[in-house]
Amino acid sequence: MSDEPRVDPEGPPPEEPGPDPEVEARRRAALSFLRRLGDPVLKSRATPVDRFDERLRTQVQRMGDLMTDALGVGLAAPQLGVSQRLLVYRAGEGAPIVALANPEVEWTSADAEEMEEGCLSIPGITIDVERPVHVRVAGRDETGEDRLIEASGFEARVIQHEIDHLDGVLILDRATREQRKQAMRALREAERGERAA
Numbered sequence: 001m002s003d004e005p006r007v008d009p010e011g012p013p014p015e016e017p018g019p020d021p022e023v024e025a026r027r028r029a030a031l032s033f034l035r036r037l038g039d040p041v042l043k044s045r046a047t048p049v050d051r052f053d054e055r056l057r058t059q060v061q062r063m064g065d066l067m068t069d070a071l072g073v074g075l076a077a078p079q080l081g082v083s084q085r086l087l088v089y090r091a092g093e094g095a096p097i098v099a100l101a102n103p104e105v106e107w108t109s110a111d112a113e114e115m116e117e118g119c120l121s122i123p124g125i126t127i128d129v130e131r132p133v134h135v136r137v138a139g140r141d142e143t144g145e146d147r148l149i150e151a152s153g154f155e156a157r158v159i160q161h162e163i164d165h166l167d168g169v170l171i172l173d174r175a176t177r178e179q180r181k182q183a184m185r186a187l188r189e190a191e192r193g194e195r196a197a
Contacts, residue, residue, distance in 0.1 A: 023071075030069035034079050037122045037170065037187070041078050046085045046166045049101040052144030056086075056101070060142040063088045064097040072120045074158045076165035079121050087162035091155040100147060103139035103163055108132035117161060117171050124190050125183045127171045131160050 035042055049056065059077070067075040067088055074089035085102045114130040135156045141147045151159055164170070172180050 026069040027071055030066045031120065031123065033066055034070070034120050035081050037172070039081070039121075041081050041083060042121055042165070042170060043168045044078070044083060045168050046076075046078050046083045048085050049140070052101070052140065052142065057142045059084075059086065060088060060097075060099040064090075064099075067097070067120075070120050074162040075120065076162045078165050078168075085166045087159075087166065089155075089158045089162055091151075091158070098149070099142045100137065100139040100149070100159070100162075101142065101144075103137050103159070103166070105135055105160075105163065106138050107136040109134035115157060117157070119161070119171050121165075122170065122172065122183075122187070125171075125186060127175045127179050127183060129161075129171055129174045131157050135159060137163070 059082070063075050063077065063080065063086070066080070067073070067090070073091075074087065077084040077086040086099070087103065088097050088099050090097050109132045111133050112130050113133050114128050116126045117129045118126045133156060134150070134152045137149045137151070137159055139147050139149075149159065161171070164174075172183060175183065
């Protein structure tokens with residue numbers, strides 16, 4: 001005899017478990033710290049990091065924690081209202097968090113790929129964005145050590161998305177006119193729904 005609950009094949013399907021309330025609460029709390037579409041810091045070019053000290057390492061830790069709690073895969077300092085050329089990302093579940101200060105794209109592949117992207121600063125909106133499949137990026141880690149990253153696929157996309165934030169570029173800036181119109185309509189409807197709730 002099994003401990004699994006019996007399911008009547010003729011009856012209604014079992015209910016899908018909803019999101020974990022604790023995870024959702026942490027996600028909402030983390031998102032409340034992030035700047036949203038319309039905030040001027042998101043449209044400005046960030047300034048270079050010039051001090052690699054304990055304060056910067058604390059900032060990297062905080063960014064990694066907020067990214068994780070928000071269920072994101074990347075986060076740039078401007079999304080927290082900090083005009084600093086600093087980003088963090090995680091290339092996959094269980095992978096370590098990588099910090100990049102003052103990243104510079106040294107090379108991109110000629111082959112590109114279009115894929116749906118979302119953004120923690122524009123929640124609920126996804127846009128098809130074309131990006132190079134392979135990149136080489138030079139920067140420094142949170143201790144000031146040189147870091148060279150050669151990335152492909154998903155990791156390359158995440159890095160490019162976060163570098164866009166450092167340059168004041170959002171996914172909506174990479175969208176077609178029709179995609180932008182649809183996204184803005186969806187944002188307005190979501191805002192009306194939030195106000196009504």
